[in-house]
Amino acid sequence: MKKTISTLALAVSCTLAPISAQADDEALRAQAQKVIADTFATMSGNLMRAMAEGGPAKAIPFCHENVKGLAAELQKKHGVRIQRVSHKPRNPANQASPQELKRIETMQEALSAGKPPQAELTKEEDGRRIYYAPIVIPAETCLKCHGDPTNVIAPADLKLIQQLYPEDQATGFHLGDLRGLWKITFEAPTPGKS
Numbered sequence: 001m002k003k004t005i006s007t008l009a010l011a012v013s014c015t016l017a018p019i020s021a022q023a024d025d026e027a028l029r030a031q032a033q034k035v036i037a038d039t040f041a042t043m044s045g046n047l048m049r050a051m052a053e054g055g056p057a058k059a060i061p062f063c064h065e066n067v068k069g070l071a072a073e074l075q076k077k078h079g080v081r082i083q084r085v086s087h088k089p090r091n092p093a094n095q096a097s098p099q100e101l102k103r104i105e106t107m108q109e110a111l112s113a114g115k116p117p118q119a120e121l122t123k124e125e126d127g128r129r130i131y132y133a134p135i136v137i138p139a140e141t142c143l144k145c146h147g148d149p150t151n152v153i154a155p156a157d158l159k160l161i162q163q164l165y166p167e168d169q170a171t172g173f174h175l176g177d178l179r180g181l182w183k184i185t186f187e188a189p190t191p192g193k194s
C-alpha cells in the first residue's frame with residue numbers, strides 16, 4: 001500500500017513539474033508585459049508632454065537627458081532590467097547584439113509576411129530569463145524624430161539629433177516598421193537563497 005502511494009506521488013510530481021514550469025513562464029510573460037506597458041506609458045507620457053510644450057526642439061534634449069533616469073526608476077520599481085535594443089539605434093548603448101539582430105530579422109520576416117511578430121521568453125545559460133517583445137512604430141508622432149530624414153524630420157530637428165547623437169542610425173522608419181525590441185531581464189535567483 002505504502003509503495004503504491006509513493007509511486008503515485010512520484011507519478012503526480014513528474015507530471016506536475018512541466019505544468020508548473022509552464023505556469024512560471026506564463027507569470028514571467030505577464031509580469032514582463034506589465035513592465036513594458038508601464039514603461040511605455042511613463043516614457044511616452046513624458047515625451048508627449050515635452051512635445052506639446054515645445055515640439056521636437058524641446059523633446060529631443062528631454063529624451064537625451066531623461067530616458068536613462070526614467071528607466072532606472074522603473075527598473076527599481078519593478079525589480080527587473082529594462083532595455084530597448086535596436087538594429088538601427090540612436091543611442092549606441094542600445095545596439096542589438098548579433099543574437100538579438102537574428103531575433104529582429106525573424107520578427108521583420110513575420111511582419112513582411114503580414115503576421116504579428118511574436119514576443120519570446122528565453123532561458124540564458126546562466127539561468128537568467130529574458131523577455132523580448134517587438135517595438136513596432138505605432139504613431140505618426142514617432143516619425144517626427146525617426147522618420148525620413150529628407151522630408152519628414154524637420155531640418156532643425158535633424159541637426160539637433162545629429163549634434164546629440166553623432167552616430168544616429170534611427171531615421172528612415174515608417175508607420176508599422178519594427179523599430180527594435182523591448183528587453184526585460186529577470187536576474188537568476190542567487191544559489192542558496194529563495
Ligand code: HEC
Nearest residue numbers: 056059060063064084086089090091094141142145170180
Ligand atoms: C522628440 C523626438 C522623439 C520622438 C517623437 C520619438 N523618439 Fe524615440 N528616441 C528619441 C531619442 C532622442 C532617443 C535616444 C534616447 C537615448 O538617449 O537613449 C530615442 C530612442 C528610441 C528607442 C531606443 C533605441 C535607440 O534607437 O536608441 C526606441 C525603441 C524609440 N526611440 C522608439 C520610439 C517610438 C516607438 C516613438 C513613438 C511612440 C518614438 N521613439 C518617438 C527621440 C524621439
